Amino acid sequence: MNNLKKQVGIKAATFVKDGMVVGLGTGSTAAFFVAELGRRVAEEQLKITAVTTSSVTSAQAHELGIPLKDIDEVPAIDLTVDGSDEIDLELNGIKGGGAALLMEKIVATYSKDYIWIVDDSKMVEHLGAFPLPVEVVPFGCGQLFHLFDVLGFKPTFRLDDNEENLITDMGNHIIDLHLDKIEDPAALAKLLDETVGVVEHGLFNDMVKTVIVASETEGVKVISK
Numbered sequence: 713m714n715n716l717k718k719q720v721g722i723k724a725a726t727f728v729k730d731g732m733v734v735g736l737g738t739g740s741t742a743a744f745f746v747a748e749l750g751r752r753v754a755e756e757q758l759k760i761t762a763v764t765t766s767s768v769t770s771a772q773a774h775e776l777g778i779p780l781k782d783i784d785e786v787p788a789i790d791l792t793v794d795g796s797d798e799i800d801l802e803l804n805g806i807k808g809g810g811a812a813l814l815m816e817k818i819v820a821t822y823s824k825d826y827i828w829i830v831d832d833s834k835m836v837e838h839l840g841a842f843p844l845p846v847e848v849v850p851f852g853c854g855q856l857f858h859l860f861d862v863l864g865f866k867p868t869f870r871l872d873d874n875e876e877n878l879i880t881d882m883g884n885h886i887i888d889l890h891l892d893k894i895e896d897p898a899a900l901a902k903l904l905d906e907t908v909g910v911v912e913h914g915l916f917n918d919m920v921k922t923v924i925v926a927s928e929t930e931g932v933k934v935i936s937k
């Protein structure tokens with residue numbers, strides 16, 4: 713599995729050219745992309761500026777000597793590369809398994825180009841087997857939890873190592889929705905977008921045009937919409 717993640721991370725790094733502002737995703741797959749960029753910065757004098765999508769990725773990039781800027785200090789983001797938790801046949805996805813969905817969606821939204829890198833276990837016919845993360849403001853989140861429960865969304869609070877409600881990099885909580893199968897991702901995204909107290913959700917519909925996927929049998933493939 714790690715070998716497949718490494719292969720797609722290295723492949724995605726070939727899309728990065730000198731002078732680019734690059735968005736660095738979060739998670740175990742994106743970490744291989746960041747590692748390869750770090751190698752190219754150190755060994756090939758690749759000249760890039762990066763913006764990151766989480767404190768974890770910031771720490772990794774800093775450690776590797778990748779020049780970082782705040783998202784509001786760059787004129788534009790040329791390319792962002794990130795992992796995903798599930799991807800359906802239309803390249804809609806669920807993200808946020810690592811609780812970074814809010815920063816990830818902001819960075820993706822302001823990127824000219826956006827690529828997901830995954831092993832083939834993430835490719836699914838329908839989204840929803842992976843619990844859908846919803847980032848919520850702490851104030852009133854118990855009421856919101858109850859609303860999701862009444863709607864049949866089978867909510868659970870994401871907990872940290874101390875069994876407390878997890879606090880994201882943006883100071884919010886995460887409620888995971890155990891939906892099993894999302895029949896209409898666009899309709900669900902609209903409902904969540906319109907729900908007071910929801911900051912962002914992990915449905916990334918129609919955002920990505922390119923997915924790099926690796927499997928044991930077929931190697932690395934680039935899928936474009």
Ligand SMILES: O=C[C@H](O)[C@H](O)[C@H](O)COP(=O)(O)O
Pocket residue numbers: 737738739740741742794795796797807808809810811812813816
């Ligand atoms: O919040 C985390 C991100 O959305 C990750 O990109 C996603 O969870 C995939 O992570 P991994 O590559 O570790 O499976």
